[in-house]
Amino acid sequence: MKARVTVTLKTGVLDPQGKAIEGALKSLGVDGIGSVRQGKVFDLEIADMDKAAAEAAIKAACEKLLANTVVENYRIELV
């Protein structure tokens, strides 16, 4: 089974990396793009197990390592 975890900054948390990208796009002459916020995506390969167990394992991975839940949200999609 495969899963994708998307980790994004919570609303209101400053994103200097996104701001830098906005500036870089302007100086490269790419118009029409307003704000940019950067996040992370993890493509996981899950061992054979039932869906509930897989979700529990991924949730543990997110809470313990992949996302900093103080400032980030995460979303799990099983593919």
Add this chain to the structure above:
Amino acid sequence: MKARVTVTLKTGVLDPQGKAIEGALKSLGVDGIGSVRQGKVFDLEIADMDKAAAEAAIKAACEKLLANTVVENYRIELV
């Protein structure tokens, strides 16, 4: 309009960051997760323009800055 760009490593390209996460998950006792590959996600706010122009602007941003097309694929979703 909003858009999400997902940038992932092409198949076959080594991902040492993903390998490090795999090792860390094992030492944290999270079982059942095989391979991990890490990518990036960008949430863009697009100025008011028609869909084709927005897609062209985002494509330019990807090719020029957001993705290294030698080793990375990108995918654009308009939301």
